[in-house]
Amino acid sequence: MSCFRTQQKKEKQCMMSTPAIRRISECFVKPRSSNQICNLTPWDIAMLYTNYIKQCLLFKKPATLIDEHHFKQNLLEKLKNSLSLTLSHFYPLSGRLVTHKTQNPPSYTVSIDCNNSDGARFIHATLNMTIADILSPFDVPPIFQSFFDHPKALNHDHHTMPLLSIQVTELVDGVIIGCSMNHAVADGTSYWNFLNTWSQIFQAQSQSENHEYDVPISRQPIHNRWFPNNCRPPISLPYKYHDEFIERSERPLLRCRYFHFSAESISKLKAKANSESNTTVISSLQSLSALVWRSITRARSPPSDQKTTFRLAADCRSRIKPPLAEEYFGNCLHVTSAEATTKELLENGIGWAAWKLHVAVTDLNDRVVLEFLEGWLDSPFIIQMGRYFDPYSSLMVSSPRFNMYGCEFGMGKAVAARSGSANKLDGKVSSYPGREGGGSIDLEVCLSPQTMSALESDQEFMNAVTEFDSLLF
Incomplete structure (x- = not known):
């Protein structure tokens, strides 16, 4: 136990001296075309109170890296181009939530509007830390919260915020790609299908000089949402205002x-x-x-x-x-x-x-x-x-x-x-x-x-x- 207390002390000292993450730029990435309205299923609607799915992958920079600036600019450009093509297949992620309400009788419907949206947010950030700094502590360090967009927002909040945000954080010796996806739009299976498809398109484009062409993908997403028998979308919720089912609370000490x-x-x-x-x-x-x-x-x-x-x-x-x-x-x-x-x-x-x-x-x-x-x-x-x-x-x-x-x-x-x-x-x-x-x-x-x-x-x-x-x- 004394060994663990020593580790805790080291982690606390590390937290106090942790460099701050710095956002360099952000932009929005849109699919080549999208003009859809997607209705939410019972499974989707039930997730409106939870947080986004937030996962990140940590990569080592190439060992033979010579031109750091060229590597960074090339990576960011390819990520944006391939993301745009990927969003053409996963178009709901480029939309926004939209609510229609009536008071008499009370009706509250939520759907995804892919017509009036800026697209997915793409953020470039830097952090003066190494992969070892981040992965060595026993506990997940608080700095991980900085690798994602929408730190405390609930899924329902994103009527004006993007349903998908990508943050690319450059470390001293690595790169972190963090993906925040609205959980009312997709679950973990859909999340990783999206990320694997994005990677597949990225890899294919890297092998071609033409970054604009469509890449055949191995697992085409199916957007025909499933509803139980006798259920006709959009589903009406018995509310007048979102305050009736959304409550804010502090996260417990964990x-x-x-x-x-x-x-x-x-x-x-x-x-x-x-x-x-x-x-x-x-x-x-x-x-x-x-x-x-x-x-x-x-x-x-x-x-x-x-x-x-x-x-x-x-x-x-x-x-x-x-x-x-x-x-x-x-x-x-x-x-x-x-x-x-x-x-x-x-x-x-x-x-x-x-x-x-x-x-x-x-x-x-x-x-x-x-x-x-x-x-x-x-x-x-x-x-x-x-x-x-x-x-x-x-x-x-x-x-x-x-x-x-x-x-x-x-x-x-x-x-x-x-x-x-x-x-x-x-x-x-x-x-x-x-x-x-x-x-x-x-x-x-x-x-x-x-x-x-x-x-x-x-x-x-x-x-x-x-x-x-x-x-x-």
């Missing part, structure tokens, strides 16, 4: 830290979970989630009869009948959960917890999803992230299946993928693919300082954690 689990460690967890449950169907992520559920609960030390809940945000594309394609652009998420008392969770093994999570996921089918959506249409509501969190619950979001490290932008494989400060609450856990691939997984865990300290001393949890490869930066 520690957020990344933990790495090698492919070997994940394989051992999965084998143990399946062996203890006498089955072969429990997945790697379910096994890891069971470890996290048990470890966080133990770190919180609730009473033995206290009910604990572990929730998983699941992609519903393959659960709808007929299924939606993975390229479906929009939100398509449902939160499923498993419950157990502290005593049940900790007295039984990891296999017991993993089986409960497996059942929760496999029980999430077309009928469950449709019943939820029909209930939502009868009584529409806007998701407040806090309703998924109590002192004894956790939520797993994102996915190690997302192709985060397939986005290269001419600088090779990213050194790391990280998130911004959006939607951070006590008990939120985000899963990422490990950089080395092969089934490795990274977790971003957000907890109160006291609970995080206890987790870092949890033997079962830390025995499964693998150290990050410091040689990468």
Whole structure:
């Protein structure tokens, strides 16, 4: 523990001396053409109260770099050109939210207007820090908030702000590409399809002297938004003013830290979970989630009869009948959960917890999803992230299946993928693919300082954690 306190002291000193980020320029990038109005589905509307999806990729500058100025200007120009072409495929991201209201009867509809918009914001910034400065601390340093646009805005706020903002931050030895995307427009699957397509177009243009031509893309987004039976858009909400469902609150004091689990460690967890449950169907992520559920609960030390809940945000594309394609652009998420008392969770093994999570996921089918959506249409509501969190619950979001490290932008494989400060609450856990691939997984865990300290001393949890490869930066 003394070692950790020493690290905390170093991090505090680092925060006090952290250089300020400097914005050099900003502009707006528009698609070649766009004249659409997009209606929001129940899944989209429910996200109006949450924050943007904010992820960034950290790249090393080329080792053989000779002309720093030429590299920077060339990179920025290619990013803008390829972004414009990418937005032609993902045109809702170039629009703005628009609301139509009536008072008698009360009606409140929100849609995406791609006609009257400046497009996506593109920001160029610099920071006098190295990749090691940013990635070395145990906890995610506060400077990460500066790598994204819209620091505290909610999705509903962006009637006048861009639905997509890209910030390119130049470090001493690297480049950070941060992407902020309105969560009422798209989910994580759509987010990474966009980024991978942008990278694909960037790479193709880099191999051609003509930067204006259209590049064939491998995964064309599908914009025909899915609505439940008998639901005719636009969907009317029972409000007169946004103040009826939007509340501002201060973010809680949290520690957020990344933990790495090698492919070997994940394989051992999965084998143990399946062996203890006498089955072969429990997945790697379910096994890891069971470890996290048990470890966080133990770190919180609730009473033995206290009910604990572990929730998983699941992609519903393959659960709808007929299924939606993975390229479906929009939100398509449902939160499923498993419950157990502290005593049940900790007295039984990891296999017991993993089986409960497996059942929760496999029980999430077309009928469950449709019943939820029909209930939502009868009584529409806007998701407040806090309703998924109590002192004894956790939520797993994102996915190690997302192709985060397939986005290269001419600088090779990213050194790391990280998130911004959006939607951070006590008990939120985000899963990422490990950089080395092969089934490795990274977790971003957000907890109160006291609970995080206890987790870092949890033997079962830390025995499964693998150290990050410091040689990468």
